[in-house]
Amino acid sequence: MAGKTLYDKLWDAHLVKQRDDGSALIYIDRHIIHEVTSPQAFEGLRLAGRKPWRLDSIVATPDHNVPTTVKERASGVAGIEDPVSRIQVQTLDDNCDEFGILEFKINDRRQGIVHVIGPETGACLPGMTIVCGDSHTATNGALGALAHGIGTSEVEHVMATQCLVAKKMKNMLIKVDGQLAAGVTAKDVVLAIIAKIGTAGGTGYAMEFGGQVFRDMSMEGRMTVCNMAIEAGARAGMVAVDDTTIDYVKGRTFAPTGEQWQAAVANWRELVSDGDAVFDKVVELDGSKIQPQVSWGTSPEMVLPVDACVPDPAQVKDPVKKAGIERALQYMGLAAGQKITDIHVDRVFIGSCTNSRIEDIRAAAAVAKGHKVAGSVIQAMVVPGSGQVKAQAEAEGLDQVLIEAGFEWREPGCSMCLAMNADKLGNGEHCASTSNRNFEGRQGYGGRTHLVSPAMAAAAAIAGHFVNVQDLKGTQA
Amino acid sequence: MKRFTQVKGIVAPMDRANVDTDMIIPKNFLKSIKRTGFGKNLFDELRYLDEGQPDQDCSGRPLNKEFPLNFPRYQGASILLTRENFGCGSSREHAPWALDDYGFRAVIAPSFADIFFNNSFKNGLLPIVLEENTVEQLFQELYANEGYELAIDLQQQVVVTPSGERFSFEIDEFRKHCLLHGLDDIGLTLQEADAIRAYEERRKQQAPWLFGAVK
Known part of the structure; x- marks a missing residue:
């Protein structure tokens, strides 16, 4: 039997139930929410009289609507000049307070873009399934996690059941070997990949980024690459766990410590595609030939x-x-x-x-x-x-x-x-x-x-x- | 969720590839905290000649007369015919909400982006994948015949043209079942609550760090 890909391993570890009709229930470890795609989901919960299944799996922060000038930020939510934006941010605060969800509010030092704060706080870890009502959730796949964007109905579904109804995707490997020239960055690599395979090239696939270029890349760079997997059509992008991953996670606020850290690291070391794993599609690029892209x-x-x-x-x-x-x-x-x-x-x-x-x-x-x-x-x-x-x-x-x-x-x-x-x-x-x-x-x-x-x-x-x-x-x- | 069994109606064209969700419903309308009312802003930047604002009365806005949805022949359309990779980009469910609110019940294309495809089913909007040359044929028939209608039968998984030509399409059993009966996904999943709890117990033994509370 052929070995497993990283995606196969993450899928198998989270499979709650495989149904006869081909759909499956997948357990979700971390749910990140923001102000734009969550209000209708909370409303749905209220209308049905439901409660979140696991409150401690959810982290919230406002990011899409928040002003970025010191002046407008000075008085918090009340200072947001656009009344429609203000209501949306206020609604997130109200919903999180009502349900008891951890939220990094507008002027909390931990506030930021959902896909930046997840890895940075250690709320998102290797081996997790991570969802957020935002297509760029794939960013977290850089940790060796299965992360993807969902719609608002699914935000409500995950809050109510801790699961997602899903169908297993196909496996794609994007392999970039060689060494990048000076001035060429992770962004140029991912843009070159999208130029090659097109915006629908990854539709229906989970995309793993492998090869020397990604092994040499920092975690920040890997996040940039996984972030744009969706621009290549793939809901999820990911990079295998290595020392770079583990060094990055160590010491973060919500990362495990002590004995649990040791056990977690041993588990995370397995989060690589087996040598004999079979991908449905493999795309190769020569990293040394990639130039700065526009x-x-x-x-x-x-x-x-x-x-x-x-x-x-x-x-x-x-x-x-x-x-x-x-x-x-x-x-x-x-x-x-x-x-x-x-x-x-x-x-x-x-x-x-x-x-x-x-x-x-x-x-x-x-x-x-x-x-x-x-x-x-x-x-x-x-x-x-x-x-x-x-x-x-x-x-x-x-x-x-x-x-x-x-x-x-x-x-x-x-x-x-x-x-x-x-x-x-x-x-x-x-x-x-x-x-x-x-x-x-x-x-x-x-x-x-x-x-x-x-x-x-x-x-x-x-x-x-x-x-x-x-x-x-x-x-x- | 709204049931979908059979739909027969006027077809409108969106004759371009890679229609993204920013195009379907621009971001300034995502500030709403409701699920309804997005129809008047569907394809806003293509439909109107001015820049739209949330909560605006659109009845007096200048229309782009060259945009097909504004043509008299496509008024009342319930089926949208389009090209490959429809719905690419952001995960906003506001895109199917806007299509539904406008009056569309189905979208026919050679391919769809994954998240949009998935979101559509949650809202009783049926995305139908037909072969590229079939879609091309439907475009030609649509342009040649004013009042062109298609009939869709979900139970039979078939699209029928006015001349009686039938094109069958694929759909997952689970999604078909939910659409036909208008079933609430969450209710169905909660029937598996014991399996979810059993998984959690097992997983807590294997990977306790995944259950550490954030605070």
């Missing part, structure tokens, strides 16, 4: 190396693809064949659950140090992923480096990744953004998003247009 269109698969030119729809035969490129170029205000380095940026956003961890802030600061944001750039903002990231960055003096260079240093939240708060693009503005989606209107009505790494975003802020961070003089990229 998205040019309105889908995360519309991405190219920074030194390339925007595609010409006249060269494309498939009518649906051709129409897609034409529409994207029109929305983005770009000409066919235009050099990516000739695209000017109006705003720069460094943040989001993809790239707002300490390593991302360090990378941006390393590029920005000793430079100034170009005069043509209206705004360049850095939004740390959590209160803890913010505090650490400030302890390292990174905030001062960035402020000195002309960046704004904000309070933690999702911010301009999806612009549910006040941070948004103006109509027609181009943004170098470290977020995960370049869909039409994502960062603001009529806004034009270009997905890049933190180093590339900082470089674009300084140059005023996209530039290969590897060519930027006087930086430590």
Whole structure:
């Protein structure tokens, strides 16, 4: 019999019941909730007179709607200027208080983006099943966990039953070997993967990232990669457990200690795909050939190396693809064949659950140090992923480096990744953004998003247009 | 949940691939704490010429006359015909809520994104996967015939065209059962409460650290 993949092992360990009709009940260890996708679930519980099955499995924090300026944050929920956002954040507080759920409230130092605070506090651990009403929950798969996004009906279902009705996915291995060039980061790797397999390439699969590139990668980098598994169509992305994982988890607030730590580590060491495990699909990339990436269109698969030119729809035969490129170029205000380095940026956003961890802030600061944001750039903002990231960055003096260079240093939240708060693009503005989606209107009505790494975003802020961070003089990229 | 047995109705086209959930229902409308009322903002940025606001009366807003849902021939549509990877992007269940609230009962495409696909079933909205060339054929018939209708029979797992051509589709037994009877998923799972408790007891022995309370 063939060995098991990491996903097979995680699935088997959480299988409560396999039903005859092919569906299964899967036990959920950790449930993270935020203000946008939970209110209707709490309402559903109340209407049915149900209580959460295991209160101590749930952690909540507001992130999507929270303002990121010191001024608006100063008076907590009451200070949120948008009344509709304020009600939604207040509703999360009220629901958590009513049901007795642990919540890191708006100005708690532990507050932050759900996918940043989970691993950072140790609430999310290797070997767990983790869900959240948010598609980027796959981020936690970097820990060697089975983590994926769910809808609001499922949020209610998990709260009421501690289980998810699921069907086993297929196994996909994305193998990237070789060594990354200087200036090439986890973000560039995952964008290159999406460019290769497309936004539906991983549909129906659980995606494991293996190979030398991921073995060499930090936990922050692995989280960036797993975060965007959904942009490649896969609900769950994951990386096998190794020393990097265990060193990361050790000492975190909710991580086990003492004898339990020893037992847990022994268990976690098994969380790797067996040598003879069979994957339904294997995709290989040569890491040494990946270059810094920039998205040019309105889908995360519309991405190219920074030194390339925007595609010409006249060269494309498939009518649906051709129409897609034409529409994207029109929305983005770009000409066919235009050099990516000739695209000017109006705003720069460094943040989001993809790239707002300490390593991302360090990378941006390393590029920005000793430079100034170009005069043509209206705004360049850095939004740390959590209160803890913010505090650490400030302890390292990174905030001062960035402020000195002309960046704004904000309070933690999702911010301009999806612009549910006040941070948004103006109509027609181009943004170098470290977020995960370049869909039409994502960062603001009529806004034009270009997905890049933190180093590339900082470089674009300084140059005023996209530039290969590897060519930027006087930086430590 | 709403039952789904048979639906016959006008088909509207959304003739593009990779329709994402930000397009289906833009984020500014996700601030609502209700499940209803999203229909008027379905495809908001494509349907209207101005920027929409939550809780706004949409009746006076300027319509994009070039967007098919605004064509007189597609008014009252209950079936949406679209291209591959429909519903990609965010996990927002507001996307099926908006489609349902607008009046759609089914979406036909060559493929769907996983989370959207899953969310649809929880809301009595039936996502139907048909072969790419079948979808292409349906698009051509739809464009050629005003008032074009399709009939869907879930029990038979079949889509029937006005000429009587039948296309069968696949669906998981469990999902079919729940849709046909309008069953509450949670109630069904709670019938397995003993199995869940037994799992927890077993798991606490094997991996006690998973049960440490967060506080």
